[in-house]
Amino acid sequence: MAKKTPEINASSQADIAFLLLVFFLITTTMDVDKGLQRKLPPMPEENQQQDEVKINRRNIVVVKINAQDRIMVGSKPSDVSEIKDQIVEFLTNPNDDPNKPEKEVKFIKGLGNYAVSKGVVSLQNDKGTLYNTYIQVQNEIVRAINEIRDQFSTQHYGKKFAQLDEDHQKIVKEAVPQNISEAEPKDVKGKK
């Protein structure tokens, strides 16, 4: 018999290949887009413009940002860091202040009757407002609503909102709605 060089055992090569595959799978980050999701109100029909739904004054808090990126909440000047607490206080209305939003008792499936706040946050901006400031304010408003949702979740289910399962999240969303109205730009209406 001729002298033979021993063959290299190749059966583990597949394992190495898979190991590399898994490594790349984990380390490659697919750039997932993240952001703030919003639903725009539908454009009013020309002839329908008159009979808009009137929302009671006490139910609206207007957040205004001007061209110099100054912020106003209600009728007082404010700052990005203060918005969240102001919105939380406005929407929850803990002392049933007559100037803050009323609550409407609604039947929510899986929870029963619950007094849902009718508060709406209305966001107004100027043409010259920086997009960054606008997003910061949007972010703070969402943060306020998320905080209320977290409070509600811990109170009723003993867990944070993010840890709830889908059905419970739906209930919480119904009990604490995200009512943000992005107002029509003032000058668009003025021109017509």
Next chain:
Amino acid sequence: MGRFRKSGKKSAPAISTASLPDIVFMLLFFFMISTSFRQTDKLVQVKLPAATENVKLERKDLTSYIYIGSPIPSKQAQYGTDSRIQLNDSYRTINEIRDFIASERESRSEQDRAEMTVAIKADENVRMGIITDVKQELRRCSALKIMYVARQK
């Protein structure tokens, strides 16, 4: 049995190629995953604003992107530095958004059209005027689901 071996010359055994398919598959998977489809060339500079309360964009295949920002340096001689809107691969004006949305809608299946999202990727230094115009135009085309794309703070 031994007959063939006897006649064979003394030679190094061939390298086993049994694992070659594995390697090829590995490369295939790697490229499949790292390649993102429909990569449009960026014509505007976008530095996304930062936010903390981000949610993930679901159904990427049902998303249309609108880029807003200042043109990239190589295009600034031609287009200036004013914020511009980019749809697909070219600079567009506000009025062309309607056609863009219509064609995006056309390319999706019937039941998916209601789920369509428009992702607005705008630079943080853009003024709201242009964003508001885009939003108004989107409302006119009833593309109401939008997302302000932001990076995680």
